[in-house]
Amino acid sequence: MMHNSNADDAALTTDVVVVGGGPVGLMLAGELRAGGVEALVLEKLVEPVGHDRAGALHIRTVETLDLRGLLDRFLEGTQVAKGLPFAGIFTQGLDFGLVDTRHPYTALVPQSRTEALLAEHAREAGAEIRRGHEVTGLRQDAEAVEVTVAGPSGPYRVRARYAVGCDGGRSTVRRLAGIGFPGTEATVRALIGYVTTPEREVPRRWERTPDGILVLAFPPEGGLGRVVVIEYGHSPAADEGPVTLEDLDAAVARVRGTPLTLTEPVSWLSRFGDASRQAKRYRSGRVLLAGDAAHVHFPIGGQGLNTGLQDAVNLGWKLAARVRGWGSEELLDTYHDERHPVAERVLLNTRAQLALMRPDEQHTTPLRGFVEELLGTDEVNRYFTGMITGTDVRYATFAPAAPARPHPWAGRFAGGLVLSGPSGEPVPVAELLRSARPLLLDLAGRADLREATRPWSDRVSVVAGEATVEPPAQALLVRPDGYVAWAGSPAATADELRASLARWFGPPAAASLPATGSLPATRSVPAAEGAP
Known part of the structure; x- marks a missing residue:
């Protein structure tokens, strides 16, 4: 308030x-x-604005929505895709089935709906x-x-x-x-429009032509559809002001080679580039x-x-x-340290994809052929799929001084794990993170690790259960965003855990800064005997 x-x-x-x-x-x-x-x-x-320039929520975003209990809202009436093209290569696209996830799909949610649902959630949260x-x-x-x-x-x-x-x-x-x-x-100019055509049976296509890229998506009977036109070799520097239907019409004719009748009503028109x-x-x-x-x-x-x-x-x-009051300046600095390299890699792969789409039969087309062959191998496809969907992100910042070689689970996303409770019931870790409260997952009955967490009980929940993870871990300290802050090997000590708790979640309660109230408790698997 x-x-x-x-x-x-x-x-x-x-x-x-x-x-x-x-x-x-x-x-x-x-x-x-x-x-x-x-x-x-x-x-x-x-x-x-109501535009739908972006319409795909990738695997890691879907998993994140699941962490907060929002996924059902987004999936209601929503189509999903089990794969996507890379650089417009449709014959051998990305295969989401190769990703280790409970949600091997992209949710095709229009951006306007994503915005409306997140506004609803933000208001509900206060x-x-x-x-x-x-x-x-x-x-x-x-x-x-x-x-x-x-x-x-x-x-x-x-x-x-x-x-x-x-x-x-x-x-x-x-x-x-x-x-x-x-x-x-920017070195290319591109237009996007949700416009109307009276023409019937306009082919739904993604096409490289000698003059650029053309994307058409209209219903068979005509009507309102989506047009994207990308032109290489045209400086966009002089392209300013609102896009008109005539601008889009002319661009379609240049790239397609033949005109396509575009008429009112127009839902949305915009321009973009590759800056x-x-x-x-x-x-x-x-x-x-x-x-x-x-x-x-x-x-x-x-x-x-x-x-x-x-x-x-x-x-x-x-x-x-x-x-x-319990988060340090160093903790806040990890935001840049973790997210800047992720976006840097996105900038790199988008430039690479745009280069692979260039309409150059002598140089680019043969290269596309080799990339298509490589995408046909599981190892390469998994690599590209992880990069595009965000599932290959692993954070390696703010780690304790020891051990010199962190556990392979450190920095990985654990929100997709499923625990087995005392009665054998499956409990997704995503459900345990609904309240955005950190978790210590005790996977091996380590009473010493549970006890070490007690001074942080105002901030960190302890959950005991079984989970099959490779490589094995005795315990996982999971951040509110689902990533592992610390993973314990069989030789892990309570002191190691306490060091990570202090680094990520501040000093223990007895030595903490002035109290500001406890976060709400999260749902948890019934604790094993002796758990806090």
């Missing part, structure tokens, strides 16, 4: 102000509320969302961030502990915070960046939205921990 901090200047106070009310900002707001802190979302648009409120200024000091806002009733200021820019590739927050955004300029840029740092003091504000790239493979949502889930619990 926000309140006036100074009646004279009408400044408001909240824990975190999230600038940008798209999917990433809304996901972050929900995560902050799950962590027990206030979140105010400021979005300059009065109403959602976040405040203000539409039609544009951030125009920002300054920070040692204690807080103050943003100036142009609202429907006039300007005002919000003072918060932290501010997070989730406000897109042209981020105002990034600019005002003075964070650099280096990268490469690849990434913020030099994701944090500057009390200001952080997530989603497109932190990284932009050519939108192929649906990776932009998914990468941004994973940014939000990585950042949310860490920022909440810092606000509540």
Whole structure:
């Protein structure tokens, strides 16, 4: 609940102000509320744009939605895909069946629906969302961030502990915070439109032509459909202003070679390019960046939205921990350390895919043939599939000084594991993370490890059960985002666990900073005898 901090200047106070009310900002707001802190979302648009540029939620995002109990909402009435093309290679695409997951599919959810569902979730969690409120200024000091806002009733200021820019590739927050955004300029121009055609039986196709790439998706009887046109060798520098139906019509005719009748009504038109840029740092003091504000790239493979949502889930619990007093500055810095390399790799693979799509029969087409052959082998296909779906992400930061060689499970995603309870009932770890509370999974009846966790019982739950994991682990300390902070081998000691608990989840309760209240308890497998 926000309140006036100074009646004279009408400044408001909240824990975190999230600038940008798209999917990433809304996901972050929900995560902050799950962590027990206030979140105010400021979005300059009065109403959602309603566009569906992104429409695929990949495996790791699906798994993450499952962690928070949101997956059923997203899957209701939703189609799923068991694979996707890589660089437009459909004959031998990515095979999701090769991924070790309970959810081997991409959920084909339009971006407008994703935004609506996440807004619903954020409000239910207690976040405040203000539409039609544009951030125009920002300054920070040692204690807080103050943003100036142009609202429907006039300007005002919000003072918060932290501010997070989730406000897109042209981020105002990034600019005002003075964070650099280096990268490469666009070299192709592309148009996308949801438009109408009276023509029947327009082939549904993804096609490389001598002049570019054409994507058509219309119903057999004609009507409203989707068109994407990508033209190589055309500088997009002069392409400014709104896209018209005539612009799209002309581009389709150039790339297709023959015109396609496009008419009103038009649902949505936009342009994009292949500029690849990434913020030099994701944090500057009390200001952080997530989603497109932190990284932009050519939108192929649906990776932009998914990468941004994973940014939000990585950042949310860490920022909440810092606000509540038990998270350290070093913990908050791991957000950049963990997420910057992930987006860097996305920028790399999107540039590679765009190069593989180039309509060059002499050079590119033979290369596509070799890539197609390689995708036919399970090992290579699994590698590319993990990269595109985010399931190959493993974090290796903020690890204890010992052991020199961390356990193979350290840094991996454990949200897909299923435990066997005392009566043999299967209990997905995802269900145990509904409240975004860290877990110690005791997989081998280690009473010493359970006892070591007791001083952190206000923040960490202990769950005893059996799980078959390879390579074997005695216990897993799981972060709220589902990733393993520490994994214990048979030789693991309670001191090792205590060191990881302190690094990730702050000092023990007796030595902690002023109390801010306990997080809600999570559902757990009935503990084994002797468990706390």
